[in-house]
Amino acid sequence: MAGFLVRRVLFGLLVLWIISVVVFVMFFIAPHDVARLLAGRQANQAEIEAIRRSLGLNRPILDQYLSWVWKLLHGDLGYSYRASVPVRYLLATRIPVTASLAFGAAIIWLVIGVGAGVLAAIRPRTIADRVVTFFALFFYSMPTFLLGLLLLFFAFFKLYTAGIHLFPGGGYVNLTQDPIGWADHLILPWFTLALVTAAVYSRLTRGTMLDVLGEDYIRTARSKGISEGRVIFRHALRSALTPVVTQFGIDLGTLLGGAIVTENVFGLPGLGQLAVQSILNQNLPVVIGIVILASFFIVVANIGVDFMYALLDPRVRLS
């Protein structure tokens, strides 16, 4: 187990390092004027020169790379010239928003996805199964942003004009200030992000559960008189869940992408909205900061998922 963990962490570090190199090459080397790019559209020549000097952009590339990484390791994610604040401050306020969105959505999609999949698997070819399969295919083909728009249109606008003020049309409320408001503002975004992925998971779970339920050891368990509930939840689900965990690891990146889109649709002041705004405003230091931060979280989360996977499936630890 320890060996597995060590290898996994080493690989994660490798990925982080490669990401740092790729980001550095993309932003600080390519055949454009780095200082101008970082300064943004509004900057004048004097400001650009100042930036060039302060970042030491005339030094050898390896020098620049090493000092940049050094700063990163100390939590310095760069400086936004437009806003005149370190990038770190800009990101700090937005992390809770994105985190609320991401965690809430993940929980919802796991519950709905796996639940629907199990339901369909234990009642194959019945109405329940067909309904689940149909909705899975439907939502699976729906782009996240489109779902968001549709939810905004129907669940918010139509209801609103009909006099039902159930969901707000966007915006964010702090959890600490007003938990009800916090949840209310997040429900539509949560479902937007969750339903598409839940569709994938329900199909996956249904497939693996059907495979597992056909296995001999399940038949043995039933013939021993174990109740159906225990058979499903204690025995079958455990094996069927391992591909789901794998998929979840892969989906962490998707989660982030979906969050970016959802924040934009619902006007949630999270990292995703900031990222898009920054690109449109040519505020590159912020973009760089977000890319690094987000990649870091994803790599760490992936290690966590792999660790959980190893707990579930002993064979992984031994390989």
Next chain:
Amino acid sequence: MSTAIGGMDAHLAQANVAEPEGEAAAEIQGRSPWQLAWGRLRQDRVAVGSAIVIFLVVLLAILAPLVAHLVGHGPGEQFPFTALNTYGLPVGPSRAFLFGADDLGRDVLVRVVYGARISLIAGVVASGLAVLVGGIVGMVAGYFGTVVDTALSRFMDVILSFPLLLFAIALVSIVGPSLTVTIAVIAFFSWAVVGRIIRGQTLSLREKEFVEAARSLGASDMRIMFVDILPNLVAPLIVYATLLIPASIVFEATLSFLGLGVVPPTPTWGNMLSDAESYYKVAWWFIIFPGGALLITTLAFNLLGDSVRDALDPRYARLFKA
């Protein structure tokens, strides 16, 4: 329809290669694995329906200029007098504007049809590139093993660890948005997915006795790869190509929606929906028509891809079809 189980390779969730099974007496006209798969596909109503829908979409996309001509409105032409009402708001679906007009007085129907072109191009080209590169790299990695395999596999693993959308927008922030960048990004991240699967399949194919037999005949590595192994990889490659198309279409639409893909005035379903975000309260047709087109196209490709996979590997058809 012959019930002989001609047995197909290409189950995709795992890297297994199915064995052919079943026999046909010498008198019965034999059917090749491809003929059997095609027969199954033709009988699948969902597949036929999806194929028809896709065909219509493609047709409309190709005939876009004709549609514009018939309706009398170009995709970029603005008609402020006929399209906007007295308050300056666009008109809804009407005789002149079948899908309504947008905020600049352009014909939504014509723009949707032109938008189909972008989506289809993005989908097909990105998917094709990904499958081509992924297929070759995967096959080489799986066949040669050892150092080559380790290097290529690690490379693919690293790419798969990158958060896709994040890096897409990072790249766009530097080079600016365009269709080419969008397609390149999709292809760059998708090929690793295909590559891993193909590598797995190649690894197990390599151990088969017919590969050993080819070696014992003196066949070169290139010959074994392209004459013996590749035909067994065609099935998963086709399925992946079909399934990657809708994923690519959605990705392009998402980027365009964020303003980071194809930018106005070129119409694409994504950026039309981006306008919709501001106007949906007063103009529902902004969402419904481009959104509907996007949804229907994606759904059709996904259903077709599923059916193609089932046709090529019938064991799993029984499980996944309700």
Next chain:
Amino acid sequence: MTAASAQSDATPDSDVLVRVQGVVKHFPIRTGLLRRVVGRVHAVDGVSLEVKRGETLGIVGETGCGKSTLARCVARLYDLTGGTVVFDGKDISRLSRRGMRPLRKGIQMIFQDPIGSLNPRRRIGSIIGDPFAIHRISRGEQRKRQVQELMRLVGLNPEHYNRFPAEFSGGQRQRIGVARALALRPKLIIADEPVSALDVSIQAQILNLLTDLQGEFGLTYIFIAHDLSVVRHVSDRIAVMYLGKIVEVATVAELYARPRHPYTNALLSAVPVPDPDHADQRERIILVGDVPSPINPPSGCRFHPRCPKAQNLCTEVDPELEVKKDDGAEHLAACHFPVEVGEQLSRARAGIAQPDRETATDVSRETVQGAIRPQDRS
């Protein structure tokens, strides 16, 4: 007929098609991040054989004894860890793949699995035509004619040229494999358990086909099997393998009349005999224990943990493959205490400690007899 190379080099080379000397093949076992070698599978551990032109040499042994590995070493599908293989006067032991390619026309293999040895996605005309394509011998119409000629030779309908392997029965698929092996008129065909996966009636057909082809084309066969009764029909000489080494080599007649090695005796006693009375009277030699792992073979004679006649010498010294007293010059055995004519092996007692023998239940003759004829039980 002269003695094999283990004793002298008197055999004129023109008689010998394949000379295998001291061939060793070990597979390394690697574990860990750095793929360190932690052990070796001693698949083939010093095998010397001769195969004369036009004869059929049968190689028998249980699963895991290394006979398939030996076959692939002779065919140079593997690199040799040690030893030499001389084919038609040429030393092929160290040739590269490129160097081997022209020689491949002379050595061909037939494989065991009729399903796995044919590419399911290719038409059989293309599969059989592979040798012609690879060695650039013919193309197009000419190749097709040659392929169809081969199909006729092996008993297939040439009109099925464009069919896929899935459309044929197991026996027919083996015929396809034979046709492919025959395409370039090789001198040597190595058949690795060619009939093990077939039904008995089909086995007979394929064996007859192989024999006919041998007569017609002057082929030399190395025929590998685990079933003695099959090997007996096709072979001129038989070599018995155990755990990577040859324990006995003799002509078919000699092997059946006077088996010298205890293992050979056990194998022969296990062959089912249809006549129950005859079966009753036969001596049954039942070996205890399992075949040891080739990763860690026993010291001295590898058979000593299971041998009914094992003595101390057997645990220390590995016996040479040589002619025993009163045997023909072609009959070699590797044993310190070979079985004598008339000796009752089932009554032998080993002189060393054999853990498996002590813990195993004693399978007495009464039990065996009782199983065969229950009406005799009183």
